Amino acid sequence: MTSYRPVLLKDIAYLACSITLKEKLETLPLHYITKKDKNIIVIDGFVVIEKIAESFPAVEVQLIGPPQTIITIITKKRKPPLWMVAGIWVLLFVGAAMAIMNFHYDVSMEAVHQKLHFMLTGEQKKHPVWIQIPYSIGLGLGMILFFNHVFNKKINEEPSPLEVEVFKYQQSMDSYVAVNENKVENNDDNHSS
Incomplete structure (x- = not known):
């Protein structure tokens, strides 16, 4: 079984804040990769804001850059013959x-x-x-x-x-995945509730 480490905030974002807060925020887990994720994960900016607000309610967050982060999961592949x-x-x-x-x-x-x-x-x-x-x-x-x-x-x-x-x-491809992967995740969330 393949084990993955969680996707941390420091993996997808540059943080501009005090050093003590930065050390705490960098280790904030945003997503736990599972087999269900296949090879692409899209983390929306709103998810990042929600996770930070849950753990650090007094922190003000401003997103600069694209609203989604696309993570490609690279698994070990064998060399072709x-x-x-x-x-x-x-x-x-x-x-x-x-x-x-x-x-x-x-x-x-x-x-x-x-x-x-x-x-x-x-x-x-x-x-x-x-x-x-x-x-x-x-x-x-x-x-x-x-x-x-x-x-x-x-x-x-x-x-x-x-x-x-x-x-x-x-x-x-990134634009397509950012739009359509979020639709799939939202539909999965709606069907499971």
Whole structure:
């Protein structure tokens, strides 16, 4: 059985108060995690105010920031087998290669290279490799620059387009969970009473 420690006020909030009060408030339990919680918990600001008011009625509370705190419960996960990682890697590699080749076929990239060779040299050539090889190298370098990563190293401080999209996705997920998880908790509370 997995045992969890309680979610304390210091885990989700920054407290601005006297040191003695801060030490007492930081250890105030807000929620006890159980198996029923699955992997996401939403703690509403009003719950925090209620818990503080129950234990410390003379304390005035002002919430600054988002009205809900989303807690993700991370359980220990086993590593995927090497054959699965290799299989997925090969599948993605082949899929990306097919997508690039189909795009180049659709836009007649070979004909474009042949026409460019003819315009620059005045000769007809079926495979102008002096254009195709630098183009292929440039395509790879362009992908590296666009995604701003060479393996695990970032090229510059700017976020990559993928990181921006993941950030926007995470914000949308947090908003959705904050709204809908509270509805589920409120419905569970209404049905149990």
